[in-house]
Amino acid sequence: MKVILFLLFIATGAAEAGAKINCLSWRIAVETNNIRDWKTVPAQCKSYVSEYMTSQQYRDDCNAVVIAAIEYAKSLNISKEGKDLWVFNIDETTLSNVPYYSRPQVGFGATKSSGKKFESWIKEGKSPAVPGVLLLYKILLDLGIKPIFITDTKEEFRQLRIANLKKAGYHSWFKFICKGKNDSELYTEHKGNWKTQKRAELVKAGYRLVGNLGGWDDIIVDFLLRTFKMPNPMYYF
């Protein structure tokens, strides 16, 4: 009965007030898509997330994903016609916003994010590469798999983002797809989101998507495609 009360205590949100949250459990539940539709990191886990995102653990977690992706990419039979593509997301996938999140007025996902603050960070063009991902990118190019970027970045920031990607070490790609004004935020059952539609167009045009690295909004409707999810407990799409 004690366990039941404790669980319900947490479930009703009373945990914020008193009971202690296990922040590693929270993080894993987020990573596995068990906890969804959350808006901010629980106040109690703010320090945990800030320490995690700047820790060797985060870098090791990224590397574990990268290693799995490299092993998989090396196992593929790549066509010689250059029709094999690998889909990359940008934020917290190829480029890191950790320096932005670490600013006191942003607070590592525990403060509700402001579009304007984030846009001014994007304009600075200073995002570094996410640990390990540049290695995956280079290995894919060596294997003859063409990278493509599909990002929620607005069209108006296309050139800024491209400059930032190059500065971080990502030098060539097949396509760079930004989110246009008519691309919907909405996720549709069966059809997925606008990113799913862009991927479907590529398949229709004769390309083979062999891998996809991103967050939950990038991978959730992909079944036929092997997907990889980057660690990122700071926001939910």
Added chain:
Amino acid sequence: MKVILFLLFIATGAAEAGAKINCLSWRIAVETNNIRDWKTVPAQCKSYVSEYMTSQQYRDDCNAVVIAAIEYAKSLNISKEGKDLWVFNIDETTLSNVPYYSRPQVGFGATKSSGKKFESWIKEGKSPAVPGVLLLYKILLDLGIKPIFITDTKEEFRQLRIANLKKAGYHSWFKFICKGKNDSELYTEHKGNWKTQKRAELVKAGYRLVGNLGGWDDIIVDFLLRTFKMPNPMYYF
């Protein structure tokens, strides 16, 4: 370059021999389905996994999933016709095999599992409930959602498993579906595995599946259904 060499060192399996694996990174990569098709826990992570599976962290991780599932279940509009079902897997979902995995000859997933050894454990009928899941089960019954079990357990063990479920506190359910001789191990693109087919039959018969708690093999083809994955770094389907 140092990073590249280190990563490749791990990627080629040389890590087993020398380099240290970050076992938490390995566990998260398994939980997020980034590392797939693995057969045994890496030798270096055997103690880590044995400590984890018997720790408060594992119980907290289970509880985090259960809390998310309860919150979701409470948000549903349940029909009065008793047509709403919740799918439960058994092993490491409703019943725990931790006492079995903890036996020296089994070694918490680091030793290749033997079907015979596992079957003799099933015959003992001593699996306890997985932490927190009994609470979810009771709340679902209270809400008018009927539990159903879909399990890889062979038909010949049906009665043993039912007795074990009752002993562990799971007293009533709508259906208990075991794996028959003709149910295939194979996972088919688009159509999923035999469990997907059993779920589709229920939907065709007019039931509404409102939730599904299990491992990757239970949840991977479900998009229209909200899914929950239990923590379990001990084996991969």
